[in-house]
Structure formats: C-alpha cells, structure tokens
Amino acid sequence: MALVVMKFGGSSVGDAERMKRVARRIVDKKREGNQVVVVVSAMGDTTDDLIDLSKQIVDGTPSAREMDMLLTTGEQVSVALLSMAVQSLGEPAISYTGWQAGLHTDSAHSKARIIDMKPERLHKSLAEDKIVIVAGFQGISPEGEITTLGRGGSDTTAVALAAGIGADLCEIYTDVDGVYSTDPRVVKCARKLNEISYDEMLELAHLGAAVLHPRAVEYAKNYNVKLVVRSSFTQNEGTIVKEEAVMEQGIVVRGIAYEKNVARIVISGVPEKPGQLAKVFNALAEAGINVDIIVQSGVHSGSAEFAFTVAMSDLESAMRVISGIQADIGFAEASSEGDLVKVSIVGAGMASNPGVAAAMFDTISKLGVSINMVSTSEIKVSCVIPSEPLADVVRALHTAFGLDTNEQAFVGGPAERR
Amino acid sequence: MALVVMKFGGSSVGDAERMKRVARRIVDKKREGNQVVVVVSAMGDTTDDLIDLSKQIVDGTPSAREMDMLLTTGEQVSVALLSMAVQSLGEPAISYTGWQAGLHTDSAHSKARIIDMKPERLHKSLAEDKIVIVAGFQGISPEGEITTLGRGGSDTTAVALAAGIGADLCEIYTDVDGVYSTDPRVVKCARKLNEISYDEMLELAHLGAAVLHPRAVEYAKNYNVKLVVRSSFTQNEGTIVKEEAVMEQGIVVRGIAYEKNVARIVISGVPEKPGQLAKVFNALAEAGINVDIIVQSGVHSGSAEFAFTVAMSDLESAMRVISGIQADIGFAEASSEGDLVKVSIVGAGMASNPGVAAAMFDTISKLGVSINMVSTSEIKVSCVIPSEPLADVVRALHTAFGLDTNEQAFVGGPAERR
Numbered sequence: 001m002a003l004v005v006m007k008f009g010g011s012s013v014g015d016a017e018r019m020k021r022v023a024r025r026i027v028d029k030k031r032e033g034n035q036v037v038v039v040v041s042a043m044g045d046t047t048d049d050l051i052d053l054s055k056q057i058v059d060g061t062p063s064a065r066e067m068d069m070l071l072t073t074g075e076q077v078s079v080a081l082l083s084m085a086v087q088s089l090g091e092p093a094i095s096y097t098g099w100q101a102g103l104h105t106d107s108a109h110s111k112a113r114i115i116d117m118k119p120e121r122l123h124k125s126l127a128e129d130k131i132v133i134v135a136g137f138q139g140i141s142p143e144g145e146i147t148t149l150g151r152g153g154s155d156t157t158a159v160a161l162a163a164g165i166g167a168d169l170c171e172i173y174t175d176v177d178g179v180y181s182t183d184p185r186v187v188k189c190a191r192k193l194n195e196i197s198y199d200e201m202l203e204l205a206h207l208g209a210a211v212l213h214p215r216a217v218e219y220a221k222n223y224n225v226k227l228v229v230r231s232s233f234t235q236n237e238g239t240i241v242k243e244e245a246v247m248e249q250g251i252v253v254r255g256i257a258y259e260k261n262v263a264r265i266v267i268s269g270v271p272e273k274p275g276q277l278a279k280v281f282n283a284l285a286e287a288g289i290n291v292d293i294i295v296q297s298g299v300h301s302g303s304a305e306f307a308f309t310v311a312m313s314d315l316e317s318a319m320r321v322i323s324g325i326q327a328d329i330g331f332a333e334a335s336s337e338g339d340l341v342k343v344s345i346v347g348a349g350m351a352s353n354p355g356v357a358a359a360m361f362d363t364i365s366k367l368g369v370s371i372n373m374v375s376t377s378e379i380k381v382s383c384v385i386p387s388e389p390l391a392d393v394v395r396a397l398h399t400a401f402g403l404d405t406n407e408q409a410f411v412g413g414p415a416e417r418r
Numbered sequence: 419m420a421l422v423v424m425k426f427g428g429s430s431v432g433d434a435e436r437m438k439r440v441a442r443r444i445v446d447k448k449r450e451g452n453q454v455v456v457v458v459s460a461m462g463d464t465t466d467d468l469i470d471l472s473k474q475i476v477d478g479t480p481s482a483r484e485m486d487m488l489l490t491t492g493e494q495v496s497v498a499l500l501s502m503a504v505q506s507l508g509e510p511a512i513s514y515t516g517w518q519a520g521l522h523t524d525s526a527h528s529k530a531r532i533i534d535m536k537p538e539r540l541h542k543s544l545a546e547d548k549i550v551i552v553a554g555f556q557g558i559s560p561e562g563e564i565t566t567l568g569r570g571g572s573d574t575t576a577v578a579l580a581a582g583i584g585a586d587l588c589e590i591y592t593d594v595d596g597v598y599s600t601d602p603r604v605v606k607c608a609r610k611l612n613e614i615s616y617d618e619m620l621e622l623a624h625l626g627a628a629v630l631h632p633r634a635v636e637y638a639k640n641y642n643v644k645l646v647v648r649s650s651f652t653q654n655e656g657t658i659v660k661e662e663a664v665m666e667q668g669i670v671v672r673g674i675a676y677e678k679n680v681a682r683i684v685i686s687g688v689p690e691k692p693g694q695l696a697k698v699f700n701a702l703a704e705a706g707i708n709v710d711i712i713v714q715s716g717v718h719s720g721s722a723e724f725a726f727t728v729a730m731s732d733l734e735s736a737m738r739v740i741s742g743i744q745a746d747i748g749f750a751e752a753s754s755e756g757d758l759v760k761v762s763i764v765g766a767g768m769a770s771n772p773g774v775a776a777a778m779f780d781t782i783s784k785l786g787v788s789i790n791m792v793s794t795s796e797i798k799v800s801c802v803i804p805s806e807p808l809a810d811v812v813r814a815l816h817t818a819f820g821l822d823t824n825e826q827a828f829v830g831g832p833a834e835r836r
Contacts, residue, residue: 016474050495054502056434062502069513070498073491077468080488084472084480095487100562121562144518144539 002168007039007158012232014044023085035126038133039158042074064109068148075135083133093131098138105139111150117164152213159216163223177231178239181403182256186391191405195245200254203346203380252349253401261312262340268305269332287321289314293375341390344382357381363400420586425457425576430650432462441503453544456551457576460492482527486566493553501551511549516556523557529568535582570631577634581641595649596657599821600674609823613663618672621764621798670767671819679730680758686723687750705739707732711793759808762800775799781818
C-alpha cells in the first residue's frame with residue numbers, strides 16, 4: 001500500500017463534469033490499494049472572477065490580507081465539491097482548508113512561505129480510511145490569519161503535504177502529459193521525458209517551462225519528494241522528477257527551453273570604483289525590475305563595460321532608472337536592444353562532458369545567427385540571440401543533441417493556473 | 419462612545435454598489451464616535467448559486483459537513499469585499515471568518531448552536547481602532563470543523579457577538595424599516611412600532627413575521643441584548659426590541675400576525691388510555707411533521723376527540739402516518755380540512771386586560787366568519803379560521819384594537835435571506 005498525494009489544477013476541475021472525472025480518478029487510485037491525499041486548486045476562472053469582483057469594489061490595490069481572505073474561498077469551494085463527488089462514488093472523503101490541514105506559513109500575505117506542516121488531522125482521517133482533500137495555495141500564519149502562497153501555490157502545497165505526511169509519491173496532474181525535451185508546439189518531434197532530476201527540472205522551470213513551479217521543485221528537492229507530472233485527461237505515464245534521473249545512452253542534454261521578449265542593456269564607460277555594480281542593481285531592484293543574465297567585460301583604460309538582460313516589459317522603466325543614476329555612477333553611455341530571446345540547453349550530463357557549450361554555439365552559428373550574450377551553470381548553457389529565427393534554432397539544437405523522436409508529440413492546451 | 423453591532427443581510431450587499439453603500443453607512447457610524455462590529459451575510463444569490471453547484475455534482479443529499487464547507491465561502495467573500503470597501507473610504511477595517519471571530523458552536527452541521535463566544539481577537543482589533551467585519555451564519559465546532567447555524571444564522575451571529583463583546587446595541591439592517599403592527603401589504607394603515615418587547619417579538623417571529631429569526635430574538639432575550647430593526651436603504655428610525663417596551667395609552671395589542679396554508683386534522687373516537695396522545699405526536703415527529711396548535715376536547719363515554727394543525731404541505735403525509743397507527747391507537751375516525759389560516763393578536767398588555775380574547779372573537783364573528791380552533795398564551799391569542807376573508811379579518815382586528823394610523827406604511831421588498 002502506497003501513500004500518494006494527487007494534485008489537480010484549476011482547469012482539471014473547471015466544471016461539474018471535470019470535477020466528477022477527477023473524483024473517479026481519485027477513487028480508482030484508492031481502490032488500487034493506495035492511501036490518497038488530494039490537493040486541488042480553485043475551479044477554472046473562479047480566481048479571476050473574484051479578482052474582478054474586488055475591482056468593482058476598490059480602485060487601486062486592495063489590502064493583501066483581505067485579498068487572501070477573498071481568494072482562498074475559491075479552493076474551499078473546490079474541496080467541498082470534490083469531497084461530495086468522491087462520496088457520491090461510495091468512498092468516504094473529507095475536505096480540509098489550509099489551516100485545517102495544518103499548513104503553517106509565515107505572515108507574508110499573497111506570497112507566504114510554508115514554515116511548518118502539522119499532519120495530525122490528515123493522518124487521523126487516513127487512518128479512518130478516508131480520502132483526504134486539501135485546499136491548495138493557502139495556509140495559516142502564526143497570527144491566525146489566512147494566507148496564500150502566491151504563484152505556483154497549489155503545487156507547493158502538494159509537495160509540502162507529501163513531505164509532511166511522508167508520502168511515497170506526489171503526482172501533479174496537469175493539462176500536458178509530462179515534461180518534454182522542448183516545447184512540442186515548436187518542435188513536432190519533441191520527446192516526453194521519462195525521468196528528470198530536480199536540478200534539471202528547476203532550471204527548466206526557471207526558464208519558463210510552466211508545467212511545475214520552481215518553488216515546488218525546490219521544496220521537492222529539499223525534502224526528497226518523488227514527483228510525477230502527468231495529464232489529468234489521459235492515462236499516459238508521466239515524467240518522474242527525482243534526485244538521480246537516468247540518462248539515455250549518448251544523451252547529455254535533457255531539454256531545450258526558451259524565453260521570448262528579452263531586452264539587453266549595455267552600460268559602458270563606467271569609472272572603475274568599488275560598489276558601482278551594486279549601485280546599479282540595487283536601484284533596479286528597488287524599482288521592482290528583475291535582472292536575468294549579467295555579463296561584465298574586461299576593464300579597458302580604467303573604465304568598465306557591463307551588460308544585462310531584463311524583460312521587454314521592464315525595458316522602459318529600467319532605462320529611466322539608469323538615467324537617474326548616471327550622474328552618481330558617472331558612466332559614459334547606456335544603450336539598449338529589444339526583441340531578443342534566450343535559448344537554453346539543460347542537462348546534468350554536461351558537467352562531465354566538455355564541449356557541450358561549444359556544440360551549442362556551433363549549431364547556432366551555422367544558422368547564421370549571432371550570439372549576443374552567454375551565461376552558463378553546471379547543468380545549463382543559455383544564449384541570448386535575436387528573436388527572428390528562434391524556432392529554427394530550437395529545432396536545430398533539438399536535433400544536434402540527439403533529442404528528436406518519431407513519436408507525435410502531445411501539444412499542450414491552455415496553461416494551468418497556480 | 420458606544421459599542422455597536424450592525425448586521426446586514428444578503429440583499430443589502432447584493433452587488434458592488436450596495437456593498438459600497440453599506441460601507442459608507444458603517445463608516446458614518448464609526449465617525450459618529452462609535453466602535454463598530456459588522457456582521458454580514460453572503461451576497462444576494464450566492465448561497466443559492468453554491469447549492470445549485472452542489473446539485474450538479476451530487477444526486478441526492480450531500481454531506482452536511484461538506485455543505486457547510488461550501489456555503490460558508492459565501493460569507494467569507496462578503497466580509498473580505500466589505501472590509502476592502504471600508505478601507506477604501508479611509509477607515510481601518512479587518513474581516514474575520516466565524517472561527518477567527520471566536521464563534522464556537524456544537525457539532526450539528528447545518529443547524530449548529532452557539533456554545534461559546536471568545537471575543538479576544540475582536541477586542542484587540544477594536545482597541546486598534548479598526549472596524550471589525552465578521553462572517554455571519556458560521557462557527558467552529560469543538561473538533562475544528564466549520565459549521566453553519568442554519569436559518570436565521572446571521573441574525574443569531576450578530577446577537578451572539580453583541581452579547582459576547584458587551585455591545586450597547588445590536589442593529590439589524592434589513593429591507594423593511596422596522597416591525598409593523600401587521601403586514602403593511604394587507605393593511606395600508608399598519609403602524610411601524612417604536613418599541614416591542616422580546617416576548618412579543620418572539621411570538622411575532624414564530625408567527626411568520628420574517629423580519630427577525632426567533633432564535634436570534636431568544637438569544638437577545640437571554641443575554642439582554644438591545645436590538646434595533648431598521649432599513650438598510652433609508653435613514654428612518656427602526657423598531658427597538660428590548661425587555662420592557664412602552665405601550666401607548668389605551669393599546670393592549672402590539673401587533674397582528676397571520677399564517678396561511680394551515681390544515682386541521684381531527685381524530686375522534688380515541689379509546690381513553692394513557693399515552694395515546696404521545697403515540698400520535700411521536701409518530702408525526704418521526705416523520706418530520708411539525709404540529710402547531712393542539713386541542714383536546716372533553717371525554718365522552720370513554721372515548722376522546724382531539725384536533726391539531728399542520729402546514730398544508732404536510733397534510734397528505736400526516737394523514738398517511740395517522741392511518742398507519744389507527745390499529746395501534748384504535749381510534750374510530752380521522753378527518754381533515756385544508757385551506758385554513760391562523761390569525762393571532764400579540765401584546766404583553768393583554769395579560770392584565772381581561773376581555774381581549776373575547777373582543778377578538780367578537781370582531782371575527784361580526785364578519786360572519788366561524789372560528790375552528792383557538793389557542794392562547796399569556797401574550798397571544800390565535801384563531802384558526804377559513805382562509806377566504808383573511809384580509810378583512812386582519813383589517814377589522816387592526817381597527818378594533820386601535821392600531822390604525824394615518825401614515826402611509828412602508829411596503830417591504832423581497833425578504834432577506836438568513
């Protein structure tokens with residue numbers, strides 16, 4: 001008998017029919033001889049509808065505490081209905097809110113972090129042979145306030161519960177049937193991965209592969225929770241995410257990710273003084289601008305040049321911030337370039353295989369594409385390139401690193417929320 | 419500085435505009451120098467919508483526990499939005515669910531009773547100069563389960579909070595501007611009462627005057643909470659409900675109530691044995707049938723006759739129950755009559771004014787109407803009569819007991835839920 005956590009996103013329970021289908025699936029899992037804990041998100045558009053309602057009441061930004069109070073009702077509705085649906089199939093079930101399930105968080109409303117998990121109530125219900133259904137995305141602060149975990153919250157809830165109750169497996173049901181070697185909408189012969197390591201998944205998640213939230217992957221890695229990503233609409237085997245993932249013979253790159261709408265800013269003629277870099281990036285952080293890749297080139301005749309990337313949507317405000325500190329820093333010039341993309345290859349195997357980065361550069365160059373910036377980690381190489389031939393580049397890399405398969409890839413539907 | 423509890427029903431916060439108007443009213447109350455605690459119901463049709471959703475999921479009756487889990491989200495949405503609306507008017511506010519507010523109930527899901535009120539959190543927020551907004555209709559059981567108080571729940575929440583925090587006043591805002599001497603839709607010159615005693619209000623509430631739930635009135639009486647019933651749409655003074663209400667000179671009857679769709683059942687030729695009455699009414703209670711007036715007439719030659727009333731909708735099943743126990747009881751005959759009404763006069767003054775009942779019978783007889791049954795208490799006389807001339811009877815009684823006024827009465831809108 002295994003103890004399994006199953007997590008279903010909002011589109012999996014988007015209406016009564018889907019809710020009943022999920023209930024059927026949960027009951028099947030139980031009747032296969034497992035103990036089952038379910039985590040579920042708000043139904044379909046519920047969260048957006050609640051946000052709209054708040055906008056009818058308040059101009060501007062409502063209090064984060066009251067917003068959490070409002071939004072957590074969405075998951076509470078889901079768990080109550082799903083519990084009823086399971087009961088009507090003849091299996092005992094019980095629903096819990098975040099606070100009832102023992103999910104303790106810090107007090108940061110709308111982006112709380114889980115600080116403790118007290119699983120007594122869940123264990124008691126499991127011992128009573130019940131299917132336990134827990135509201136995702138929410139918890140309780142030390143002050144007894146209802147909190148939400150922010151984006152990716154329900155995934156994180158599932159992983160935290162799995163860790164807290166010592167589950168054998170945490171299944172994340174979504175609208176794609178696993179993690180792919182790259183976006184199947186771009187590369188038709190993308191392959192579904194059977195296994196992937198936490199670190200690789202983390203890199204891919206940070207690179208915009210929306211299937212799992214980075215925070216949930218991090219949590220799974222820290223508590224060594226075995227994850228499976230699979231489709232709630234098919235019975236296909238999903239992708240297993242765990243510590244050591246087996247690589248196929250001769251393959252060093254696990255997947256290829258890309259991110260659009262990247263802009264590059266170059267600041268040149270920066271007088272060489274300690275703390276210049278920190279000044280620039282503190283100013284950007286204060287303005288709420290996320291900086292991704294940062295490259296500092298050599299110092300020539302006492303002045304430095306450095307470049308970094310931001311999202312296209314932040315470019316204008318980033319340039320304003322930089323103009324504002326020109327006098328203080330004393331740099332000569334700041335220039336920018338938009339309409340770029342970042343392409344990355346990810347694979348734990350590359351750490352022990354020199355020449356992977358060179359093979360990537362070579363593949364890109366052969367397409368006549370110039371590389372504007374490069375960033376590397378132990379298991380990742382990212383290149384910033386012009387957006388134009390993106391699909392060609394991804395396809396060429398997919399082929400070059402031996403990832404092509406003949407199977408027809410599953411093309412994902414609308415992305416799951418949270 | 420007074421400490422005031424204000425309760426708003428679902429139609430008072432039916433949409434964003436009404437919600438904002440209620441917020442304005444709350445803020446005004448605070449700025450007049452009061453400490454304010456607000457109790458609010460679910461918005462408009464929310465509860466019905468949630469019930470519909472559950473019906474899409476489950477055939478038959480869903481678990482009461484899960485139903486409570488589902489329905490309490492309605493009030494949680496209301497308190498969050500109302501708190502935002504108050505905040506946007508520049509006053510600090512904080513919303514609480516039932517469990518956060520310290521409303522402890524027994525474990526009877528869907529009809530829980532309040533067993534304790536722990537007001538620490540409310541006092542703390544009031545001390546911080548905040549307007550406190552509490553979800554009506556809900557509480558927490560000793561097992562940590564979310565419960566609902568059943569019908570009239572938000573009124574009861576308001577009264578229990580008022581008692582628990584030692585409020586000076588509990589204002590029940592509704593869609594009529596007070597308690598009337600009778601239904602203003604029937605009697606145009608019905609008068610709005612300035613004051614009414616708990617006992618009188620209790621009788622009227624039980625007699626179908628939907629403005630306040632009997633349980634809330636009972637609670638107010640037990641804890642001596644001063645109530646005011648008033649309109650959320652006008653600034654008119656409402657009706658004060660308290661222990662000793664002043665009667666106007668020469669008036670002994672406070673109000674006239676009526677109930678339609680009453681049926682009478684007569685069982686005759688009942689052999690005189692102990693426990694016969696109990697058998698009949700136990701059988702009816704087990705079938706979930708409420709019996710109202712019971713009259714036993716004298717015993718003639720060893721056999722008794724008795725009569726009682728039930729709601730028209732229960733008549734058929736009541737007659738089935740009675741047929742089922744005919745052999746056991748050994749009665750001769752059971753007959754029934756539908757299409758009756760019950761008219762009642764209520765007033766604390768009648769206890770010390772003999773002849774009030776006689777005056778009532780006299781007024782009814784003069785209209786040529788026969789009286790089928792009579793039931794009396796210290797402060798009430800009820801007559802069961804044929805439904806036909808009901809409006810005439812109510813009007814005649816209203817005039818006979820000196821209740822007519824020249825003012826145009828306010829005619830109520832759609833009834834508030836809960």
